[in-house]
Amino acid sequence: MSGTLxxxxxxxxxxxxxxxTSIGPGITTNxxxxxxxxxxxxxxxxxxxxxxxxIAYIEHNTKRYIPTIHDYVVGVVITVFGDGYRVSLANYSxxxxxxxxxxxxxxxxxxxxxxxxDVVYAIVSLVDRDVEVEIECIDPVTGKxxxxxxxxxxxxxxxxxxYARYLLFNSNAEILEAIVNKCQFEIAIGSNGKIxxxxxxxxxxxxxxxxxxxxxxxxxxxxxxxxxxxFKDVL
Amino acid sequence: MTTSFNAELxxxxxxxxxxxxxxxxxxxxxxxxxxxEAKARQELPTSAALEVTIxxxxxxxxxxxxxxxxxxxxxxxxxxxxxLYPRQLIQVVVQILDAGEAPCYVVRELVGCINAxxxxxxxxxxxxxxxxxxxxxxxxxxxxxxxxxxTDRDLTSSKSHHAVCFSLGNGKSKSLLYSESFxxxxxxELLKVLDFAAEAIEQENIGVxxxxxxxxxxxxxxxx
Amino acid sequence: MFKGFEVSSNEQAFxxxxxxxxxxxxxxKLEEMRDIDIRLGDEYGYVEVRLGNTKAIVRIxxxxxxxxxxxxxxxxxxxxxxxxxxxxxxxxxxxQSIDEVLISRLVEKAVRRxxxxxxxxxxxxxxxxxxxxxxxxxxxxYDGNFIDATCLAVMVGLSHFKKPDIAINGEExxxxxxxxxxxxxxxxxxxxxxxxxxxxxxxxxxxNIKGSSxxxxxLVDPTxxxxxxxxxxxxxxxxxxxxxxxxxxxxxxxxxxxxxxxCCSIAYSIVERLTEKIKQLLKDDEAKRIDINVQRAxxxxxxx
Numbered sequence: 001m002s003g004t005l006x007x008x009x010x011x012x013x014x015x016x017x018x019x020x021t022s023i024g025p026g027i028t029t030n031x032x033x034x035x036x037x038x039x040x041x042x043x044x045x046x047x048x049x050x051x052x053x054x055i056a057y058i059e060h061n062t063k064r065y066i067p068t069i070h071d072y073v074v075g076v077v078i079t080v081f082g083d084g085y086r087v088s089l090a091n092y093s094x095x096x097x098x099x100x101x102x103x104x105x106x107x108x109x110x111x112x113x114x115x116x117x118d119v120v121y122a123i124v125s126l127v128d129r130d131v132e133v134e135i136e137c138i139d140p141v142t143g144k145x146x147x148x149x150x151x152x153x154x155x156x157x158x159x160x161x162x163y164a165r166y167l168l169f170n171s172n173a174e175i176l177e178a179i180v181n182k183c184q185f186e187i188a189i190g191s192n193g194k195i196x197x198x199x200x201x202x203x204x205x206x207x208x209x210x211x212x213x214x215x216x217x218x219x220x221x222x223x224x225x226x227x228x229x230x231f232k233d234v235l
Numbered sequence: 236m237t238t239s240f241n242a243e244l245x246x247x248x249x250x251x252x253x254x255x256x257x258x259x260x261x262x263x264x265x266x267x268x269x270x271x272e273a274k275a276r277q278e279l280p281t282s283a284a285l286e287v288t289i290x291x292x293x294x295x296x297x298x299x300x301x302x303x304x305x306x307x308x309x310x311x312x313x314x315x316x317x318x319l320y321p322r323q324l325i326q327v328v329v330q331i332l333d334a335g336e337a338p339c340y341v342v343r344e345l346v347g348c349i350n351a352x353x354x355x356x357x358x359x360x361x362x363x364x365x366x367x368x369x370x371x372x373x374x375x376x377x378x379x380x381x382x383x384x385x386t387d388r389d390l391t392s393s394k395s396h397h398a399v400c401f402s403l404g405n406g407k408s409k410s411l412l413y414s415e416s417f418x419x420x421x422x423x424e425l426l427k428v429l430d431f432a433a434e435a436i437e438q439e440n441i442g443v444x445x446x447x448x449x450x451x452x453x454x455x456x457x458x459x
Numbered sequence: 460m461f462k463g464f465e466v467s468s469n470e471q472a473f474x475x476x477x478x479x480x481x482x483x484x485x486x487x488k489l490e491e492m493r494d495i496d497i498r499l500g501d502e503y504g505y506v507e508v509r510l511g512n513t514k515a516i517v518r519i520x521x522x523x524x525x526x527x528x529x530x531x532x533x534x535x536x537x538x539x540x541x542x543x544x545x546x547x548x549x550x551x552x553x554x555q556s557i558d559e560v561l562i563s564r565l566v567e568k569a570v571r572r573x574x575x576x577x578x579x580x581x582x583x584x585x586x587x588x589x590x591x592x593x594x595x596x597x598x599x600x601y602d603g604n605f606i607d608a609t610c611l612a613v614m615v616g617l618s619h620f621k622k623p624d625i626a627i628n629g630e631e632x633x634x635x636x637x638x639x640x641x642x643x644x645x646x647x648x649x650x651x652x653x654x655x656x657x658x659x660x661x662x663x664x665x666x667n668i669k670g671s672s673x674x675x676x677x678l679v680d681p682t683x684x685x686x687x688x689x690x691x692x693x694x695x696x697x698x699x700x701x702x703x704x705x706x707x708x709x710x711x712x713x714x715x716x717x718x719x720x721x722c723c724s725i726a727y728s729i730v731e732r733l734t735e736k737i738k739q740l741l742k743d744d745e746a747k748r749i750d751i752n753v754q755r756a757x758x759x760x761x762x763x
Contacts, residue, residue, distance in 0.1 A: 005448050007357065009366035009404045028362060031318050040316050040362035042447050061454035062360040064251040064269065066320075076467040092271040092463040092548040094323065117468030129321050155473035163457060175457075196469070202476045206484060219459050233486060247600045248512045249547035249683075264599060266545040272463070288552045290543050293520045293595050328545040328552070330597050332516065333502075 003044030006058055012039055019052035025068075026058025061162035065090045065192035067133040071124045072168060074156065074190030075135065077114050085114055087122070087135060089192040094133075098122060102136030104145050112150065119151040119196055121188045151188055154198025157209050163216050164193045175215040178227040179208050207234040239384060240350070240439065244358040244450035252359020256351035259384055261335030261343045265351035267359040269325030277324055282317035284324050289348065292331045303341055307348050310400055310413045316362035325361055327352055336387045342398045343384075345415070346371045349400050357447055367412055368440060369400035370432045374420055381431050395420040399432035406440050408433035461549040461558070466687050474688050478676045479661055485511070485682070490725050492607075492654070492680040495733065497615055499744050503642065504620030508612040511682060512602035517594055517612040519620040523632065524591035526582065534581020535591040538613060540566055546601040547683075562605050565707055566596075569610045569653050569696040573704035576617055577646040583625065588632060590622060592645065603683040606694055610653040615737055618647050619744065649698045652733055654726035657681035657689035658712040675712055679725060693719070695726045699734040 006012060014021045014037060023029070026043055030036040039045075043060030067073075067089065075087035078095055084102070086095040098120065100111045114120065126134035139146025159167075167173050168189040179185065183204040188196040195212065199205045211230045218226055240258040247253035250266040257263075270283055277284040287308045289300045307329070315325065329348045336343045349369040356363055373385035373393035382389050390396055395418025401408040416425065481489060493511035500506070504519030524535055540563040542550045550559065570576070581590040594613045598605060621642035626633045659676040681689060691711015696704040703723065708714070 005444070005451060007366055007444065007447055008363045009402065009406075009409070011405055026360075028316055028319065028364075030364075038364060040319070040364065041360040042357045043360070043451060060360050060451070062251065064271070064359065066270065076465045078465055088465045091465060092268065094272045115468070117466075117471070119467045119469050151469065153469065153472075155470050156467055160454070162454065166457070202473070202480050203482065205473070206477060206482060210484070210486075215457060217456055219456060234482065247514070247545070248602065249600050250545065253545075264545070266599075268544065268548045271548055286544075286552065288543055290541075290545075290597065292597075293518055293593065295539060295541070326544050326548060326552075328543045330516075330543065330545055330599065332518075332597070 003046050003059060005042070006039045006045045007042040008039055010039060012037070012045060012056070014056055019054060021047075021054045021056055024055050024057025026060055027056060059162070061160050063160055063193065065093065065161060067096060067124050067127050068191070069124055069127045070140070071191040072189070073122055073124060073135060073192045074151070074188055074194040074196050075120055075122060075192070076156070077116055077118045077120065080114065080116060087120065089135075089190075089194070096124075096133040096135050098135050098137070102134075102138060103149065104138050104143065114150060119156060121148050121151055121190070121196070123148060147188075151196045151198075154186065154196055155205060155209065156194055156196050157213060158193050159195060159213060159216060161191065161193045164189055164195065165191055167195070167212075174220055174223045175212060175218075175227070178223050179211060182227065182231050183208065203234050204231070207231045210234075240442070242350075242354055242443070242446050244354055244446065245453070250359075252355045252357070252361070254351055254354035254358055256347055256354060258347065258350075259335055259343070259386060260333060261347045262332040263344075263347045263351050264330045264332060265348070265355040266328045266330075267325065267352070267355040267361060269359065269361055270320035270323035271326065273322060273324035278322050281321050283315070283320035285312055285315065285317070286324060286326045287311065288328045290328070290330045292334055299338075299341065303345055303348060306345060306413070306415070307352065310349055310367070311352060311356075313412060314363045314365055314367055314402065315356070316364050319362045327355070336390060340387075340390050340396070342371045342390070342396050342415075342417070345369070345398050346400075349413075354443075354446070358450060365409065366403040366440075367400055368403060368436045368443065369398060369413070370435050370439070372397045372399065372428045372432050372435075374418070374424060374428070379424070381428060383431070383435050394418050395424075397425070397428045397432070399429060399436075401433055401436050403436070403440055406437065406444070408436050461547075461683075461687060462556075463549050464547075464683075464687060466684070470684070471688050474685065475659060475661055478659055478678070483678070484684070489677065490679045492729055493682075495608075495611065495736070497611075497737070497740055499615075499619055499740065504616050506612050506616045506619065508608050508615070510604060510608040510680070512600055513604060513608050514599040515605065515608050515612050516597045516599060517609075517616040518597070519592065519594050519616040521590050521592045521620070521622040523583070523634075524589060526586060526589040530578075531586035532582050533578040534589040536571060536576050536578060536581070536594075537591070538563075538567055538570060538594045538596065540596045540598075540609065542598045542601075542605075546598040546605075550598075550601070561709065562609070565606050565653070565694055565705075566609045566613065568705050568707070569606075569651050569694075570594075570613050570617075573649075573651045573696065575614065575647060575649055575651050577648050580646040583632060584627065584630075592617075592620075592622075601683060603681050603686045604655050607653045607655050607680060610651070610696070611733065611737075614647075614650050614652065615740070617645055618650065618737070618741055620645055649700065649702070650734055650737065651696045651698050651704045652730045653694050653696045654729050655680060655692055655694045656722050657685055658691045658693070658714060659688070660690050660712055675714065675718070677718070677722065679729070693722065695723060697723070697726060697730050699731050701727060
């Protein structure tokens with residue numbers, strides 16, 4: 001992984017090129033003096049330039065999810081109340097709110113009935129430091145279902161966040177392609193590190209799950225060999 | 236300079252960040268979870284609450300550990316960017332595996348706690364405004380010589396001992412975050428101790444950076 | 460079971476399906492224990508145990524103390540099992556949850572009440588002086604089954620620990636440092652080990668209570684995820700002499716007596732294997748120490 005290592009306390013060079021620079025995750029401004037910009041985590045400094053804008057952020061891998069707007073997430077319903085649900089996105093984190101109206105074509109009378117323990121695939125729709133985070137199951141572009149909603153069957157497991165993001169944004173990631181060669185599967189990847197997977201049968205699901213979890217420690221050239229081994233052991 | 240410490244990041248599974256830290260006979264493990272849901276009695280409206288627990292190697296925790304917890308909390312409170320996580324909790328636990336000093340001293344333990352916490356916070360990627368690091372120094376009874384990382388035996392034969400924690404900017408000791416002294420010494424000696432510790436911290440920071448760098452590249456094995 | 464640790468219905472259904480087909484997530488068989496990794500420290504009585512991802516460290520220490528008034532001929536033995544949030548955020552600092560109390564009681568029963576440590580041998584002068592032995596258990600990482608890991612770690616610790624040698628001069632007790640006289644081991648009478656089983660019910664709950672069909676599934680050494688979904692658990696403590704020290708089953712799914720007998724025989728084969736492993740480990744450690752001592756003696760001679 002390329003990029004320079006930055007640890008808190010280091011000075012970072014921003015806005016060397018012309019145009020605006022926005023700061024992303026891992027870079028913070030001092031609340032007392034917004035002109036002081038400093039790195040708040042250890043990681044690799046990255047910047048993306050598009051047209052005149054530059055976004056600088058620190059790439060870091062964590063276990064603890066902090067909700068960010070427009071993130072795709074997989075959550076578990078933990079309480080049902082009058083007009084919505086409380087959903088857990090990560091163990092021991094503050095739960096988020098999913099309104100009963102946060103589904104396509106839902107009305108006060110016609111709305112989905114979720115139970116405690118159900119799994120949903122949703123998008124983070126509201127993040128504000130002073131109110132509860134909200135998620136919804138509507139595709140913000142089309143206003144339709146777009147793959148969001150309740151996930152039936154299958155199982156859930158956790159990976160580290162940077163890996164989840166990598167799998168989410170690279171649908172042709174080597175590990176997923178290696179598993180495609182073994183079995184058919186449905187997958188929902190959340191930026192919160194939770195992945196839902198469902199395959200033809202229980203054994204292949206266990207194998208696929210173990211392969212994805214363990215592939216966090218594999219180098220690219222080892223993937224095919226290791227996936228073959230895992231599937232052989234289970235079947 | 237050979238490294239005088241051993242550290243490893245991410246050794247525990249269930250918590251968000253963890254580190255083991257060992258220097259000389261002192262060895263400890265620190266874990267950090269956060270930001271997680273705070274209990275109602277801990278919740279602060281505009282910033283994260285900090286819960287610090289220190290567990291002794293032998294016996295149950297007593298006022299001695301409570302005092303160290305308080306000291307540690309004052310150091311951590313000044314560097315963690317608590318404003319990033321309102322109404323949440325950052326949970327820090329330090330488990331001492333070997334204090335490496337007689338029970339009447341707490342200097343090695345405190346220094347170990349601070350450094351282990353720093354590494355665990357880095358591993359948990361909890362927002363901190365600066366890096367920080369601590370060292371202990373003793374002044375020898377007769378010669379007045381400064382001893383870095385005094386052993387238990389050095390401590391008993393010293394006239395004073397000091398725990399010094401500096402914040403680090405670009406690998407240089409920046410400002411004094413915490414200092415604690417015990418024994419008899421002059422103002423001049425204290426200033427000397429601070430300078431001495433600041434330099435030692437800078438030296439050791441090279442090794443610490445290496446440990447962090449390894450941990451970060453370990454996080455991205457799948458990219459290579 | 461654990462506050463804040465959410466298990467979805469999908470996972471519950473899936474776990475039951477996998478167990479029905481006889482597989483577990485980590486590739487183990489149902490009645491197979493995870494690999495146990497035991498590491499002894501340089502100091503006597505320092506033991507690190509890893510059972511899969513469950514990690515615990517035990518430190519044994521001994522001090523001179525005054526015996527309890529009602530037990531003048533016995534020494535004191537204490538086990539401290541306080542779980543800090545280091546093991547996982549579901550454990551609260553300074554407050555014991557029901558699970559924690561259960562864990563510490565079970566370990567207490569398994570080790571102390573089974574008489575694994577000969578308390579009378581800890582007596583120095585009846586009624587006035589004795590050894591107080593402490594086992595401090597530090598839980599580092601929780602992935603299910605603290606009980607088995609703790610019990611094993613405490614027993615290895617006790618077998619490994621050596622207290623300083625003493626001499627009695629009338630009323631005076633002389634303590635020797637390790638350089639002066641070799642320390643002496645504790646008198647461990649037997650090694651009780653725990654094996655924990657988790658129960659699952661693939662059928663209707665009602666059907667099980669009626670007892671007509673009891674097709675319950677039994678697993679050895681559940682992980683945290685398995686524990687969180689089980690309908691009850693049972694801990695058996697036994698030693699390699701086939702003596703059962705305790706059977707503990709606090710509520711949960713009703714289980715038939717013959718099934719418990721089956722569990723006992725599974726547990727026995729595990730305990731037998733573990734005891735062998737512990738003995739070998741202690742023997743190797745002893746040999747290593749003698750080696751080092753011999754070398755030290757030789758190098759001292761060379762210096763002169």
